[in-house]
Amino acid sequence: MMADHCTDTRWIEQLDGVVADVFNIMLQQSCEVVEDPPAAAAEIDIAAKILLSGTIDAQCLVEFPQATAKKLTDALLGSQDDWDDALIEDAIGELCNMIAGGWKSKLRTAASTSGLSVPEISRARAPDRNPPHGCSLRMSRTYAFRNSPFTVSLAIREPIDI
């Protein structure tokens, strides 16, 4: 299990559930949690970040190696192709959007007064992981899709009801 700061299993299980739902519902495919991810899992080629602001302040960051991003794009579009970078980035942004929206919808805190930003895509190997000011609750989880890793990180400003 990989959690930077948060060790509250409720938060971690909720994030795992949201990620699993996105893959099960949208792709009809599973996505497993990677316990003790290998160093290769830390390789990042594409990242997408979405901010929640309002009653809830949070950041959702997804980070993908290129190979996993390609597999995800294949799965979303239902075919294999030599997708251009813009389309792959678009797919990663959509995934981030669905995870952030799904996570938000499960919160008890008045979610209707908070909004999601559009995804911000980064091609840097070291994307800006700095969350908004005051987001002290942080967690990072590595998952595997078709045996390829990717990471989802949440940073949340407390207090917030799960």
Next chain:
Amino acid sequence: MSVRVLIVDDSVVMRRILESALRHVNLDLAEVLHAANGVEGLAALEESATENQPLNLILCDVHMPVMNGLDFLLEKQRRNLAPGVPLLMITADATDPQVLQAVGAGAHGTISKPFTLERIKTCVESLLTPVAPAPSDMGDAQP
């Protein structure tokens, strides 16, 4: 019934997914128009009206650059474009204030992402039957 659909979404991937989903629904799909934001969506509506090629359904994302989905809906109504054509908001966040405003302003319902093909099929078929349900019946349900 031959059907023309407009998909307004800044994500090319999501437009392709939605079009693919529509093609799996038992519709005589004559044409699917794509627009990347509300401004392009309005232009598509204007063109459809000018060419007397009416649309039967509009699927619209909420958060888009240039013009978002709520402003697209309000401007469409102000210009009286495609009156009576069902419009579904596509969103990853059904609790978004803009989604709630859009439904209040006349959107016929929402489809939450992630969605199943069955969810798309149910919504679209309900809206395209001769007697459409009231907007209040088309609230989103988890797939």
